[in-house]
Amino acid sequence: MNTLYHYPLSPFSRKVRLCLGEKKIEVALVEERYWENDPDFLRRNPAGKVPVLKMDGRTMADSVAICEYLEETNPTPALLPKGAGARCEVRRLVGWFDDKFYQEVTTKLTGERVYRKIMGTGYPDSTNVKAGAKAIKYHLDYMARLLDERRWLAGNEMTMADFAAAAQLSCLDYTSDVDWNRHEVLKDWYAKIKSRPAFRSILADEVPGFQPAAHYADLDF
Amino acid sequence: MNTLYHYPLSPFSRKVRLCLGEKKIEVALVEERYWENDPDFLRRNPAGKVPVLKMDGRTMADSVAICEYLEETNPTPALLPKGAGARCEVRRLVGWFDDKFYQEVTTKLTGERVYRKIMGTGYPDSTNVKAGAKAIKYHLDYMARLLDERRWLAGNEMTMADFAAAAQLSCLDYTSDVDWNRHEVLKDWYAKIKSRPAFRSILADEVPGFQPAAHYADLDF
Numbered sequence: 001m002n003t004l005y006h007y008p009l010s011p012f013s014r015k016v017r018l019c020l021g022e023k024k025i026e027v028a029l030v031e032e033r034y035w036e037n038d039p040d041f042l043r044r045n046p047a048g049k050v051p052v053l054k055m056d057g058r059t060m061a062d063s064v065a066i067c068e069y070l071e072e073t074n075p076t077p078a079l080l081p082k083g084a085g086a087r088c089e090v091r092r093l094v095g096w097f098d099d100k101f102y103q104e105v106t107t108k109l110t111g112e113r114v115y116r117k118i119m120g121t122g123y124p125d126s127t128n129v130k131a132g133a134k135a136i137k138y139h140l141d142y143m144a145r146l147l148d149e150r151r152w153l154a155g156n157e158m159t160m161a162d163f164a165a166a167a168q169l170s171c172l173d174y175t176s177d178v179d180w181n182r183h184e185v186l187k188d189w190y191a192k193i194k195s196r197p198a199f200r201s202i203l204a205d206e207v208p209g210f211q212p213a214a215h216y217a218d219l220d221f
Numbered sequence: 222m223n224t225l226y227h228y229p230l231s232p233f234s235r236k237v238r239l240c241l242g243e244k245k246i247e248v249a250l251v252e253e254r255y256w257e258n259d260p261d262f263l264r265r266n267p268a269g270k271v272p273v274l275k276m277d278g279r280t281m282a283d284s285v286a287i288c289e290y291l292e293e294t295n296p297t298p299a300l301l302p303k304g305a306g307a308r309c310e311v312r313r314l315v316g317w318f319d320d321k322f323y324q325e326v327t328t329k330l331t332g333e334r335v336y337r338k339i340m341g342t343g344y345p346d347s348t349n350v351k352a353g354a355k356a357i358k359y360h361l362d363y364m365a366r367l368l369d370e371r372r373w374l375a376g377n378e379m380t381m382a383d384f385a386a387a388a389q390l391s392c393l394d395y396t397s398d399v400d401w402n403r404h405e406v407l408k409d410w411y412a413k414i415k416s417r418p419a420f421r422s423i424l425a426d427e428v429p430g431f432q433p434a435a436h437y438a439d440l441d442f
Contacts, residue, residue, distance in 0.1 A: 046363060047321050058306050064285065065312035072305040084293040085279050091286035099320075100268050142267060 005032040005044065005052040008205035009114055009174060011106055012063035012098065013051040014167035019067050019160065021198025023074045027053070029201070035119050064094065067160055079160045090154040093146075093161035101139055101168050108132025109177045114210055136177065144183035152189070166193045170202055176213035180221060187221075195219050223248040226265065226273040228255060229426035230335055230395060232327055233284035233319065234272040235388035240288050240381065242419025244295045248274070250422070256340045285315065288381055300381045311375040314367075314382035322360055322389050329353025330398045335431055357398065365404035373410070387414045391423055397434035401442060408442075416440050 004020065004027040006013035020027055032041055034050045045052045045061035053060045056073070060066050071080050080087050109132040112124035143165065146153050154161040169190065172178050180187045193199060203217040215221040225241065225248040227234035241248055253262055255271045266273045266282035274281045277294070281287050292301050301308050330353040333345035364386065367374050375382040390411065393399050401408045414420060424438040436442040 047317060049321075056306070058309070060309050060313065062313040062316035064316055065309045068312055069305050069309040072308065084290050085277070087293065088279070088281050088286045088290040091289055092281065092283040095283035095285055096268060100270075 002027040002053065002055040003030055004028070004054075005030050005034075005041065006050050007032060007034060008207055009110060009171050010050050011102060011110075011167040011171050012049070014170060014202055015098075015160075015163050016051045016053065016063050016066050016070075017202060018163040018167060018196075018198050019070050019079060021201070022077060022079065022163075022196065023070060025055075025070065025074060027055075033118075064098065067094075067163075071160070079158075079163070081155060081157055081159065086155055090159045090161045093154050094164040097161070097164040097168050101165070104135040105132050105139055106168050106171060108135065110171045110175065113175050113177075114207060117209065118207070133177070136172070137179075137182070140179070140182050140186055143189075144186050147183075147185045147189050158193075162189075162193060166190065166199075170194075170199075174205070174207075174212045174216055175210070176215075191219065191221070194221075223274065223276040224251055225249070225275075226251050226253040226255075226262065227271050228253060229428055230331060230392050231271050232323060232331075232388040232392050233270070235391060235423055236319075236381075236384050237272045237274065237284050237287050237291075238423060239384040239388060239417075239419050240291050240300060242422070243298060243300065243384070243417065244291060246276075246291065246295060248276070254339075285319065288315075288384075292381070300379075300384070302376060302378055302380060307376055311380045311382045314375050315385040318382070318385040318389050322386070325356040326353050326360055327389050327392060329356065331392045331396065334396050334398075335428060338430065339428070354398070357393070358400075358403070361400070361403050361407055364410075365407050368404075368406040368410050379414075383410075383414060387411065387420075391415075391420075395426075395428075395433045395437055396431070397436075412440065412442070415442075 002025065004016065006017065006029055008031065032050050034041060034048055037048055042048055044059050047061060049061070051063055051066060053066050060069060080090055108128040112128050112132070116122055116124055143153065150156060152158045152162050153165055169178055180190065206212065223246065225234070225237065227238065227250055229252065253271050255262060255269055258269055263269055265280050268282060270282070272284055272287060274287050281290060301311055329349040333349050337343055337345055364374065371377060373379045373383050374386055390399055401411065427433065
């Protein structure tokens with residue numbers, strides 16, 4: 001059986017879960033409190049981060065590396081388009097959400113509000129929370145600009161870029177940190193992603209001590 | 222003519238320059254002070270970061286996306302191996318250096334010592350410098366462990382992973398922040414990379430106000 005070591009509110013784990021789900025690859029989910037630096041887990045991934053995927057006799061780490069592996073070994077349905085230029089655009093946006101969005105928004109909101117408590121690293125830093133709340137507006141506006149011209153974020157097909165974005169946003173939505181009324185086109189996009197079977201397990205996630213927002217699992221939010 | 226918008230001590234720009242050089246793709250280098258948020262540059266890359274590559278009539282951003290594009294469109298010499306598992310290992314290590322090493326080491330040493338002055342964001346934070354100087358030891362040890370078992374970082378062929386690592390280390394070496402005597406196997410690896418023609422332009426880089434270390438461009442360091 002394939003195993004994914006993950007944490008429910010880890011956007012990178014969620015991105016991989018969405019790719020696995022879309023490609024109908026079954027995995028057993030093992031929750032990993034990766035910040036506790038368990039020696040067994042560090043053997044699986046010396047970087048000490050989730051997700052880690054055990055599949056095909058391999059132990060694989062890094063969400064980008066895992067998603068590319070899944071695409072190469074299970075090409076249907078495709079989550080990368082055919083042409084090199086279009087693939088470059090998908091990967092640019094994956095980088096955008098994995099790196100820029102994550103650093104500017106997710107660590108500052110989900111990181112401060114949820115992870116600090118779980119990891120026991122103190123109270124939320126209000127400067128960070130404010131910065132995250134400000135930055136998310138810019139990011140939502142940028143996404144809406146893309147979606148004004150394209151059906152999905154990177155083009156007219158759903159790709160890994162949509163999953164990279166939805167993975168981050170779904171973590172923020174858990175704590176009601178996304179203003180879905182800001183752009184209708186963005187809300188429509190998220191509703192489409194949210195209704196995919198691959199999304200179901202993410203909507204069922206619960207982190208002890210943090211109730212998800214009332215609309216979190218609602219497909220008609 | 223292809224154009225690469227870069228900054229000399231940007232490790233991500235250096236990674237792309239190494240891939241371009243190895244594949245013998247000529248580019249005009251345009252130095253971009255990306256933190257000044259020039260509107261023309263932001264049109265090229267809304268993320269406001271280097272590198273940005275203009276090539277084949279496209280404007281491409283994000284170093285991972287660019288390197289994958291170069292590999293797909295100019296497959297010789299290969300910088301990714303053939304098998305999906307081996308490719309996954311290369312990409313895991315690219316992620317390691319682009320993300321973990323960069324955050325834990327490069328931003329804390331090159332970031333504090335050089336970028337703060339260039340960007341005008343104050344004096345180096347000594348806590349960060351100390352943390353970076355401590356973290357680099359762990360990373361060098363990890364690299365040496367890999368190189369004890371493999372000719373190159375990700376396996377027995379030189380790949381993007383070696384360039385991702387050398388790009389970070391070469392920035393740190395500019396300010397003498399790498400202890401090459403810590404592991405002979407690592408010094409040998411860097412000497413091999415450093416002597417490649419693709420590395421030449423990197424060894425010629427100069428940042429005004431910061432003299433490179435005496436051994437920086439020396440192939441026999």
